[in-house]
Amino acid sequence: MDDAEEIARFHDRCSDLMRELLHGLAAAPDTARPFPEIEDAIGWPRRRIASVLGGVMHLRQIEFGGRRPYRFHDARVSSSGRWELWMDHDQAEAVRVAQAEGSAVATRSGGCLCGAVRYEVRGPLRDVLICHCRECRRWHGHVSASTAARRDDLVLVQAGGLRWIDSPAGDAGARRGFCGECGSSLFWDPPRRDTVSIAAGTLDDAAGLKVVGHWFVAHAGGYYQLPDDELPRHQHSAERDRG
Ligand SMILES: [Zn+2]
Ligand SMILES: [Zn+2]
Numbered sequence: 001m002d003d004a005e006e007i008a009r010f011h012d013r014c015s016d017l018m019r020e021l022l023h024g025l026a027a028a029p030d031t032a033r034p035f036p037e038i039e040d041a042i043g044w045p046r047r048r049i050a051s052v053l054g055g056v057m058h059l060r061q062i063e064f065g066g067r068r069p070y071r072f073h074d075a076r077v078s079s080s081g082r083w084e085l086w087m088d089h090d091q092a093e094a095v096r097v098a099q100a101e102g103s104a105v106a107t108r109s110g111g112c113l114c115g116a117v118r119y120e121v122r123g124p125l126r127d128v129l130i131c132h133c134r135e136c137r138r139w140h141g142h143v144s145a146s147t148a149a150r151r152d153d154l155v156l157v158q159a160g161g162l163r164w165i166d167s168p169a170g171d172a173g174a175r176r177g178f179c180g181e182c183g184s185s186l187f188w189d190p191p192r193r194d195t196v197s198i199a200a201g202t203l204d205d206a207a208g209l210k211v212v213g214h215w216f217v218a219h220a221g222g223y224y225q226l227p228d229d230e231l232p233r234h235q236h237s238a239e240r241d242r243g
Contacts, residue, residue, distance in 0.1 A: 006064065007095060008094060008101070021042065021052055022095045026092040027126070029088065029091070042212075043127045071087065072084070099124055107120055107122050108203055109121075111202060119156050121153050125198075129215055131214075132220040133169070137219075150196075154187075154196050164178075164189075167188065174188050
């Protein structure tokens with residue numbers, strides 16, 4: 001599918017899960033990734049992509065002539081040797097437009113306790129990951145609960161109080177953004193990625209987002225139990241656990 005209107009129609013007609021996958025692909029256009037890597041990025045369990053693609057096949061064939069708003073790399077030609085899935089730039093843009101038009105929460109806002117930092121997110125937000133690493137616990141006072149947005153979608157409306165510090169323990173070279181007036185912890189910004197993590201508690205309205213997994217459980221504090229929520233648990237980050 002190349003026609004933006006057809007992609008928008010597909011976006012409106014498909015299941016919530018398929019829509020979640022479209023948003024996940026649109027967040028990283030022109031990047032072919034194996035299924036597990038995409039599942040990690042969306043916070044999905046393994047093999048959900050295959051099942052969601054299977055579930056949408058009927059709709060594609062009946063209503064869209066078998067066309068799809070994303071592209072495949074066959075395992076034989078992909079660099080990873082596995083099936084890879086991706087959206088080109090125009091497909092991603094069409095999905096992002098459809099998402100913005102289709103949902104009343106396309107623009108979210110948030111800020112610190114005192115109002116000296118205010119931001120808007122003009123695009124999709126990732127679901128929420130709980131991070132148990134030492135650095136997050138020290139900085140947030142307990143585990144972090146973070147959503148994420150594309151860097152271009154995060155707009156600082158009021159940045160008067162915003163201060164940045166280096167994030168010394170992580171391997172992403174990230175910096176952490178906080179309000180110098182009231183001390184609220186807000187952002188985690190790794191320069192080599194195109195997304196910025198945002199403390200979910202700083203959103204004015206986080207309706208529709210949900211917690212989808214635990215990271216760095218190997219570093220969990222000794223003073224609490226991991227919840228019995230059946231969500232995926234990574235010993236470290238999803239990337240490091242795979243490597
Ligand atoms: Zn503040
Ligand atoms: Zn952390």
